[in-house]
Amino acid sequence: xxxxxxxxxxxxxxxxxxxxxxxxxxxxxxxxxxxxxxxxxxxxxxxxxxxxxxxxxxxxxxxxxxxxxxxxxxxxxxxxxxxxxxxxxxxxxxxxxxxxxxxxxxxxxxxxxxxxxxxxxxxxxxxxxxxxxxxxxxxxxxxxxxxxxxxxxxxxxxxxxxxxxxxxxxxxxxxxxxxxxxxxxxxxxxxxxxxxxxxxxxxxxxxxxxxxxxxxxxxxxxxxxxxxxxxxxxxxxxxxxxxxxxxxxxxxxxxxxxxxxxxxxxxxxxxxxxxxxxxxxxxxxxxx
Amino acid sequence: xxxxxxxxxxxxxxxxxxxxxxxxxxxxxxxxxxxxxxxxxxxxxxxxxxxxxxxxxxxxxxxxxxxxxxxxxxxxxxxxxxxxxxxxxxxxxxxxxxxxxxxxxxxxxxxxxxxxxxxxxxxxxxxxxxxxxxxxxxxxxxxxxxxxxxxxxxxxxxxxxxxxxxxxxxxxxxxxxxxxxxxxxxxxxxxxxxxxxxxxxxxxxxxxxxxxxxxxxxxxxxxxxxxxxxxxxxxxxxxxxxxxxxxxxxxxxxxxxxxxxxxxxxxxxxxxxxxxxxxxxxxxxxxxxxxxxxxxxxxxxxxxxxxxxxxxxxxxxxxxxxxxxxxxxxxxxxxxxxxxxxxxxxxxxxxxxxxxx
Numbered sequence: 001x002x003x004x005x006x007x008x009x010x011x012x013x014x015x016x017x018x019x020x021x022x023x024x025x026x027x028x029x030x031x032x033x034x035x036x037x038x039x040x041x042x043x044x045x046x047x048x049x050x051x052x053x054x055x056x057x058x059x060x061x062x063x064x065x066x067x068x069x070x071x072x073x074x075x076x077x078x079x080x081x082x083x084x085x086x087x088x089x090x091x092x093x094x095x096x097x098x099x100x101x102x103x104x105x106x107x108x109x110x111x112x113x114x115x116x117x118x119x120x121x122x123x124x125x126x127x128x129x130x131x132x133x134x135x136x137x138x139x140x141x142x143x144x145x146x147x148x149x150x151x152x153x154x155x156x157x158x159x160x161x162x163x164x165x166x167x168x169x170x171x172x173x174x175x176x177x178x179x180x181x182x183x184x185x186x187x188x189x190x191x192x193x194x195x196x197x198x199x200x201x202x203x204x205x206x207x208x209x210x211x212x213x214x215x216x217x218x219x220x221x222x223x224x225x226x227x228x229x230x231x232x233x234x235x236x237x238x239x240x241x242x243x244x245x246x247x248x249x250x251x252x253x254x255x256x257x258x259x260x261x262x263x264x265x266x267x268x269x270x271x272x273x274x275x276x277x278x279x280x281x282x283x284x285x286x287x288x
Numbered sequence: 289x290x291x292x293x294x295x296x297x298x299x300x301x302x303x304x305x306x307x308x309x310x311x312x313x314x315x316x317x318x319x320x321x322x323x324x325x326x327x328x329x330x331x332x333x334x335x336x337x338x339x340x341x342x343x344x345x346x347x348x349x350x351x352x353x354x355x356x357x358x359x360x361x362x363x364x365x366x367x368x369x370x371x372x373x374x375x376x377x378x379x380x381x382x383x384x385x386x387x388x389x390x391x392x393x394x395x396x397x398x399x400x401x402x403x404x405x406x407x408x409x410x411x412x413x414x415x416x417x418x419x420x421x422x423x424x425x426x427x428x429x430x431x432x433x434x435x436x437x438x439x440x441x442x443x444x445x446x447x448x449x450x451x452x453x454x455x456x457x458x459x460x461x462x463x464x465x466x467x468x469x470x471x472x473x474x475x476x477x478x479x480x481x482x483x484x485x486x487x488x489x490x491x492x493x494x495x496x497x498x499x500x501x502x503x504x505x506x507x508x509x510x511x512x513x514x515x516x517x518x519x520x521x522x523x524x525x526x527x528x529x530x531x532x533x534x535x536x537x538x539x540x541x542x543x544x545x546x547x548x549x550x551x552x553x554x555x556x557x558x559x560x561x562x563x564x565x566x567x568x569x570x571x572x573x574x575x576x577x578x579x580x581x582x583x584x585x586x587x588x589x590x591x592x593x594x595x596x597x598x599x600x601x602x603x604x605x606x607x608x609x610x611x612x613x614x615x616x617x618x619x620x621x622x623x624x625x626x627x628x629x630x631x632x633x634x635x636x637x638x639x640x641x642x643x644x645x
Contacts, residue, residue, distance in 0.1 A: 034412075036412050036415075036416055083600070083604070086604065087603070090607070091411065091412055092354055092411060092412065092415075093603045093607055095354070095412055095415055096555065096559055096599055096602075096603045097599075097600055097603040097604065099552055099555065099596075099599065100556075100596045100597070100598075100599030100600035100601075100603065101596065101600060102596070103549055103552055103592055103593070103595060103596030103599065104593050104596035104597060104600070106548075106549070106592075107549070107589040107590075107592040107593045107596065108589070108593055110589045111587070111589040111590065111593070213548065216423065216547070216548050219419075219420075219423065220420050220423045220424055220427075223416045223417075223419065223420045224420055226416075227413055227416060227417060227420075258427060258428055258431050261424055261427065261428075262424055262428060265420060265421060265424045268417070268420070269400070269403045269404070269417070269421075270403070272403065272404065272407040272409055272413075272417065273403045273406060273407040274407070
């Protein structure tokens with residue numbers, strides 16, 4: 001019995017980790033600046049490629065993954081400085097600009113690197129409970145997702161940067177009048193967002209084939225999680241991921257991945273009809 | 289009725305504009321007499337996509353709804369045409385298949401639009417929900433390779449795409465080559481004129497008012513949601529028309545014409561051309577399609593990189609669109625030259641004011 005229970009938890013944890021890791025970066029950027037980064041998938045791809053490149057050079061996997069996240073964060077801050085910064089007042093245009101960037105990056109990668117790169121295998125290791133065997137790495141991913149949420153909680157609730165960032169999120173003009181350097185906060189937030197995207201790519205790099213268009217595999221999940229979650233990462237994205245993971249897990253188990261994805265999309269379309277501002281609006285209202 | 293053609297929501301009016309319009313139309317009509325049939329077929333291929341661009345122009349430029357789902361409806365109607373044409377048999381039934389597949393796309397748009405618009409989704413989220421739907425459809429069709437995925441005798445065939453449907457046929461006459469070209473020209477003229485009349489009609493004024501300020505339009509007593517849904521259904525239906533014609537043209541459709549990067553293409557065309565005007569979209573989309581096709585012969589990736597660069601450059605340098613901007617410069621220069629002796633040049637007082645009055 002406990003083996004079956006654990007198996008259900010394992011499947012839930014797998015989907016939950018995927019949703020959180022792919023959506024966290026996007027949600028932070030959206031929550032802070034109201035911008036949806038259409039090149040999110042390309043930052044994920046960047047993280048994956050850097051990880052595989054470093055591992056092939058002989059760097060141990062965990063260190064390669066951290067370096068990949070840092071790289072994606074730095075590139076993100078450069079992109080913010082060169083492009084995204086101009087569009088904070090025009091969110092729709094930021095969507096188009098980052099989409100243009102996404103096209104440029106994906107297709108240039110196809111031109112330069114070619115379609116497939118030699119991957120690295122999933123770290124081995126499995127354990128058995130009852131009659132079932134489970135891959136340890138999938139639990140590592142779940143742990144990473146929980147760690148990301150905990151890390152964001154600490155950064156945004158317990159540090160000075162977090163206080164100023166939340167003030168900027170609530171009322172940028174007022175925060176600026178009180179001396180907060182909002183420009184720098186936006187830049188750092190964008191960097192954190194893209195670093196998390198890079199981390200997502202780094203963590204999933206060992207489990208999938210590396211192709212320049214791999215970002216597309218993640219964007220649907222990250223979009224729908226952010227649409228349902230709304231502007232608040234901790235109170236929105238996390239509950240949205242729990243909710244969507246339950247739907248997805250149930251459908252995946254009985255009908256397979258693609259029906260799971262379609263069902264998730266239908267659930268999202270039904271939910272936006274009822275809760276246009278996302279789950280976080282309900283939770284925040286309750287909290288007051 | 290004719291007055292609606294020259295209303296305030298569209299640029300280009302008066303004798304000069306319509307003379308140019310007729311000259312271009314005449315050029316297009318005699319073109320097949322001078323070109324070989326391969327080029328005519330290629331031209332017809334560019335024209336297929338124009339409907340999708342005009343539909344997006346209506347939704348985005350006039351209605352203020354940035355839909356990333358044009359290829360979603362393109363795919364629904366494209367696959368719809370294939371399934372219907374195979375199931376109903378060839379011959380004149382293909383015309384019914386074309387009409388029905390566009391109707392199916394419009395019904396899908398009605399359902400998706402109802403949930404989004406009545407749910408109060410707008411702006412950025414409108415884009416990413418439509419894009420999510422598009423990508424999920426592409427993923428779904430991509431994994432339908434097995435023989436169990438069929439509708440009647442029509443196999444979906446996964447990434448390899450569906451094939452084997454008949455082209456548009458009336459009686460025993462296949463509409464291909466220059467016949468298809470003339471059909472496209474006729475359809476484009478009809479759609480263009482009809483859209484011009486729509487946006488200049490009272491319905492069009494409400495659509496534009498909703499774009500400018502939904503609350504204010506609502507206060508004036510209009511149920512803006514109905515107008516938005518109407519705009520969305522028409523715009524998406526035009527994407528469906530493109531899809532059905534595409535399948536009929538090539539007797540072939542694959543999921544790659546739905547997913548990324550195909551989904552970004554209508555956005556690039558319309559943004560580059562100038563989303564606020566139908567004529568600019570018509571001209572600009574045609575130019576971009578022509579350029580894209582020329583480069584694709586050498587390298588598809590390079591052509592797509594160029595599209596990305598154009599999108600980025602448009603947003604950073606000319607957010608209203610390049611074709612529209614250049615068109616306005618020409619008109620301004622023209623009016624200024626004519627008015628130089630009569631008095632001071634007209635100030636550019638607003639977005640849609642650069643006509644000759």
